[in-house]
Amino acid sequence: MCTVTFVPSAEGFYLTSNRDERAGRGIAQPPKVYSDGPEGLIYPKDPDAGGSWIVMKESGSAAVLLNGAFLRHQRRSRYRISRGLVLLEIIRETDPLAHFRDMDLEDVEPFTLILLSDGTLRDCRWDGIRKYVLTPDPERPHIWSSVTLYDEAAAKERMQWFEEWCRGRKSPASADVIQFHRSAGKGDIRNDLVMNRDDRLFTVSVTSIVRANGDSRMVYNDLKSGIDAAVSFDNRSRGTNKESAWDRFCWFSKRFLTRLTHWEYWPAHVVYGPLYLYWLWLSIRARSLFFFSAANPGIEYAGFTHERKSSIYRQMPPDLFPRTWLCPLGTDWEALTKELDQRQLYFPLIAKPDIGERGRQVRLVRSASELRAYWLGSQVDFLVQEFVDLKMEAGIFYARIPGQDRGQITGIVGKQLLTVTGDGRSSIRILLRQNPRYHLHLRSLSARFGSYLDTVLPEGVRETLVPYGNHSRGAKFVDWSDKITEDLTRAIDTVCRQIPDFYFGRLDIKFSSWDDLLQGKNFSIIELNGAGSEPTHIYDPDHSLLFAWKEIIRHWRLLRRISLANSKNRNIPLMQLAEGLKMLRLHARHLQLIREL
Incomplete structure (x- = not known):
């Protein structure tokens, strides 16, 4: 609920949110279909207040919440009702915009609500005193950053990242949008899209509403718990952790036969x-x-x-090999980032053990947050190397x-x-399963990419996963x-x-x-x-x-x-x-x- 993008497509849109929360907050419940109103809703649920920060409606409406309105406000210790519950109340109505205009928001903390309803994109804000309704152009991409966390300079810089990303992408796919939300930045762990401020405040999840090319679903990745899901209204949950025992047996049998009949494995x-x-x-x-x-x-x-x-x-x-720096075990984060700056090592980078074997623990890291996760998890000296x-x-x-x-x-x-080519219908996961070589690695790829594998690539689009x-x-x-x-x-x-x-x-x-x-x-x-x-x-x-x-x-x-x-x-x-x-x-x-x- 702190960074939101809207990306229009030929037949719909992608509405994506990075949620930043303080340490100690409960782990959100993954999204699922709720039928507690005139229409079905899909949303993840906040365990503390019971509300949500992003929701999609069966009729096609969607909404996402950000903290604050125009300026950083002084937060009080208590408010009458959670903003997440306000979001659900608004979206349940037949006319969400009218309900926002009419509802009593006294003693509700300031917020920004990005609302898509009846084909119109609206930016609805409550600053604690009065309401505002702006109408951004739905034919253009937009980005919002929460004013409670990011000052004007940081917000402008994020706008520049987004504009640079948008250039040259006439028809971005869901995979492109999610990748932007997971990797955008310049190596500043405090202000990148996936951020971490001294382990007290950090990005906990990435959630994307996909309504494009006949695809309608919510893709969710909880960075804190590792729970992944992709949920649609036809009740087809494609969470990576939800295969039946029979499915597991079938894929185990297929992997076993592939290995048995191909000596190279x-x-x-x-x-x-x-x-x-x-x-x-x-x-x-x-x-x-x-x-x-x-x-x-x-x-x-x-x-x-x-x-x-x-x-x-x-x-x-x-001159024979890429620029490389050895990061000894025990190096602190500040020293690591300083070395990268001095050696002009810029993302994306390859991280790999100094002493390794058969590609184990080799990772392409696209942002400071991904490198920090690697640094925290590594128990050996590792190399940071320029990606060629x-x-x-x-x-x-x-x-x-x-x-x-x-x-x-x-x-x-x-x-x-390891590369798949989209057909406009099948998810990356299905494309992997169609290739005997690739489905042997599906388990490790699922652990690495989570719900990203449920992305449907446009026809002819190639995606290199390793x-x-x-x-x-x-x-x-x-x-x-x-x-x-x-x-x-x-x-x-x-x-x-x-x-x-x-x-x-x-x-x-x-x-x-x-x-x-x-x-x-x-x-x-x-x-x-x-x-x-x-x-x-x-x-x-x-x-x-x-x-x-x-x-x-x-x-x-x-x-x-x-x-x-x-x-x-x-x-x-x-x-x-x-x-x-x-x-x-x-x-x-x-x-x-x-x-x-």
């Missing part, structure tokens, strides 16, 4: 299990179970596991035998991000090894030669085009992985498990050859059993601290 120990004897054979010949340890002398543990990304970045020329918005992403596997003039590219994997190419997070891997040429090998070898003591591993690269990559421009190494790198082109769905085993063995042979050559030529002892087991124990304990945020 099998657990790593199942895929690699038959190859462990070959690893043991290589170890016996090298006289070390950890024969890889000298492969990349410049990387901790040769980059097999438990290596720090920050240490690897420090060895790379700064280049259209192509690939993993290029590189190997160079010590003493040879040039290295080689042993495989390339292309990464197709903007980084990780197989365990839903990206499809495609074998691009046919792209390997002499020119590309020369270009990648030139890059890798700039990284001291790097001989074996995979470069995860984003780039604008193959031509630019060949010329060494418009690309960025997102991550460099060492001896523990997989030849991830094996996960192309067209490849068999036998092909994967052959490629893994080929790369293990290269790894052993490189490591033993470095060990002999540079007198580097191979890792002993006790040291190797200690490394594995440290990494296992560390992984227990990493969780999805």
Whole structure:
């Protein structure tokens, strides 16, 4: 009830509210259909006073409440009736505007009521003395900020954010509007749309009334409790927490069959299990179970596991990778934001653990509030990295035998991000379920996006839900090894030669085009992985498990050859059993601290 936007569409509108409340206030009840008047109403209910701040009516009317009228007022300790109950009384009437004009508001706290009724948009205000009715243009978008929380300068700045967002969006979808309400701002946690003022006053929910393109519902996300719902008058509640036992069984069965019939989704120990004897054979010949340890002398543990990304970045020329800052565990929020300002790291950003594995705890953060939530939840050192918005992403596997003039590219994997395309009818959730690859990740996506997945995308509109190419997070891997040429090998070898003591591993690269990559421009190494790198082109769905085993063995042979050559030529002892087991124990304990945020 503190930030409201009205966005018209070709066949309706989106009316969306961010509710800011003080700590200690009860958790609101999610919206549902109420039939306690001549028409049905949908609204969330305030547990303290029983009223609401946003409501939609079966006939098409809608209303939302903001605190205050024109100026910040001096609040009294008690009022005759809650403004939330006043809202419900007004909207229940056949003519809500007439009832607002006629009702007695004596001893009611000042408020602003945005009312849509009979196709007309009205801005109704009570300042504690008299009533006002303004008529904004319903063909244009509008934003309101509560005067009790945001001064004139803050309100103008929010207006600028909104106007910038509106430009270039001729036909915004519900997803666009909700995303604006969840991410708009400039990194000021006290005044962004999702705000937090010293944990005493903060945004507790985002609620959107959707009446567009035949869609009529209320989408609700309680940021405090995690309760999500999407409710319409045909009583189809699409809350993410409300699947029946039968539904859960059906989707579990479908996920199980998909995993069973596609080896790329099998657990790593199942895929690699038959190859462990070959690893043991290589170890016996090298006289070390950890024969890889000298492969990349410049990387901790040769980059097999438990290596720090920050240490690897420090060895790379700064122009090869995105601007990155290490946030040690225990860093306070003020120091974090100061570092971001000094390093000119602006949203959106990527946050990820300094020591990680398989994309765990990697997040795209679009605002200061999202970064703060990540910072509060992280139990490990993490990196804050510039988001590289280049259209192509690939993993290029590189190997160079010590003493040879040039290295080689042993495989390339292309990464197709988890993206759905709207058909104008189906929600994002339904689109995900239609794709066997994507429905495997529906549970984690529901936890991440909540009711946002119930958004219906217009036909042809693409939505990327996971903007980084990780197989365990839903990206499809495609074998691009046919792209390997002499020119590309020369270009990648030139890059890798700039990284001291790097001989074996995979470069995860984003780039604008193959031509630019060949010329060494418009690309960025997102991550460099060492001896523990997989030849991830094996996960192309067209490849068999036998092909994967052959490629893994080929790369293990290269790894052993490189490591033993470095060990002999540079007198580097191979890792002993006790040291190797200690490394594995440290990494296992560390992984227990990493969780999805």
